[in-house]
Amino acid sequence: MGLFGSFLTKFSRSRATPEDIDEFRKVLIESDIGTEFTEEIIKLVEREKSESLSESVSTHIRASLSNQARLITKTEGRLTTILVVGVNGTGKTTTVAKLANLLKGEGSKVMLAAADTFRAAAVEQLSTWGERIEIPVVVGKVNGDPASVAFDAATRAKNEGFDYLIIDTAGRLHTKNNLMEELSKVRRVVEKVTPIDEVLFVLDGTTGQNGITQAKSFADVVSITGIVVTKLDGSTKGGIALATERALKVPIKLVGTGEGVSDLSSFVPEPYIADLLTQP
């Protein structure tokens, strides 16, 4: 889609009528950005009486986003450890494989840990990815303790001089205390061996307002450092990712756009916002 698309041409007229504003409200709501964020933007835009409504809206969205680095952390001279978390089925395992492949392509030595010991065939799924992209995967016992798999992997990755360890974890709803506690144990146990440098929260791009609640809960338990939005190759606008970044002040770092291993890119706000404002 072209930058700013049809929607923007439509709204590039000089003075905005209440109908124009309403149309904007509709586009924003339908992007899953949420009512609160929408009304905040509309209020700012109305006050501004700007020449171009469209520019004004994108500027305000941009301003509400984080200015933190959107790159995946790399620690010099020691192992960089990345923990991947999120609710069920959002695309964690696939993202782990994609990210590993990306880092490997940059010349890094990467190891994976299959710490989802719960879901049927989760270990096999990651192992299959590992074979495809030729990256070692540390696995444990089925229904074993995820923390102990992560611990073993961390020990090995550290001793064998790997650059990156990426830990895949089981999907869990943020409302389940025992499962959230299990996750925080994974973190604690790994940190006995090596610091965790990055905690990526994987958010399904089709998610509605629940996304913010999810992210907050995960942030409380394992302090997330980045957001990955997946499935943006579909018809969803993925506005929830922006709303989540705004609410948590945690940057969106990566975007998943397909089931293939190379369908992962870094997040760039401007074209994303433009796309969001483009009517279907």
Add this chain to the structure above:
Amino acid sequence: MFESLSERFSSAFTTLRGKGRISESDLDAICEEIRVALLDGDVALAVVNGFISRIRERSIAALPEIRKSTNQWQEIHSIVNAELVEILGGPARRIRFAKNPPTVIMLAGLQGSGKTTLAGKLALFLKEQGNTPLLVAADLQRPNAVTQLTLLGESVGVKVHAPEPGNGTGDPVAVAKSGIEFAKSNFYNTVIVDTAGRLGVDEELMNQARDIKSAINPNETLFVVDAMIGQDAIRTAQAFEDGVGFDAVVLTKLDGDAKGGAALSIAESTKKAILFASSGEKLTDFDYFYPDRMASRILGLGDITTLAEQAKKAIDEGSAKRMEEKFIAGEDFTLEDFLEQLQAMRKMGSMSKLLEMLPGANSAAMRKQIDAVDDDELVRTQAIVQSMTPGERRDPKILNGSRRLRIAKGSGRTVTEVNKLVERFSAAQKMMKQMRNGGGFPGMPGAFPGGAPFGGAMRPVQRKKKAKKKRR
């Protein structure tokens, strides 16, 4: 902070409840509350607008009646509820079985929505109803989707037809077709076909789904959708309806705190019934979808019907009656009784999940209490009580230091934990006595090992029982 749909609704109605006489502008205000609540609850914008204008219309038409009522808010509440139930599908529908077996059920939906897990749940559900289901592994795309289904089939003891290993090779249409043949020649009466996740905008994969469908001609094509989905629900549902065509909807991951806006969007836009509700990762976390229950959940009335049903399933009539008689006769509630209740509660499933069904479960205060409930503690508590002798259970006063040590060792807990339990039990026993003197009914206060005072919240269910008894 984001308020849940049911919180919003409850607060809107609380405001209304305080009013003497409802005016048209009150109605506008409440409609606006409901509008925002629905949007925050992920109902599609177009659906929200239609819903609100109908509520407004109906309420205005009924305003003279409403004003005559002694409980005006209740009247409006009924209108909202009726409208919700209507959209959510009216009376609950059941699966349509083929006249000539096998009955073929095909699953379709977005990536990660819960299709494969649902296949396992459905297989177990059908099997428990006396059917002979066959699972067909026609997702040859996602890495190890075939392995996943095979493992699920094994765990519920249902045969899985998996002629292709998948992982990017093989023809799903051929697999689906051979699955039906296999079922026919081996006399399976139901077939569940799992398919790969696909996007509504992916033409190639939509065509593939249509090809699978026309090859096997299913009795039910189920669109499986994640309850957490946002505004895209309506677009995606339409794309699946146009691209594949489906007969009914299954809502998954309802064990989360998403309020089910998607249910409303999809039911309203496609006019399809929502058939099943999937609410957990365990294969038993599965039930028919009840529009009235969902409407109550959205309205913040809690899922009392489900709760009562589960309680009835778990606590057998005999033991409930015995407990009641005991109570009336003025006998003490012992640790024996407590153990019985604990076991019954564990049969009902996780404590926190049960509490989710209570009215007001979404209020911040209630939320905090629910979060404080530790399901594992039920297990630990049970272990402690089980390690006591029957004599000790009947008369905990004989529990001296060495007995307590023995119990701690036997249950793998600490003496402190044993002490705490005994203490809490005595407190509960005392409470029971007070309640008896005050005329209350013995709920299960002693059975809440977290120590959270849920006695009050549990009472509506219990009260019903008591009322029935009086009538008898």
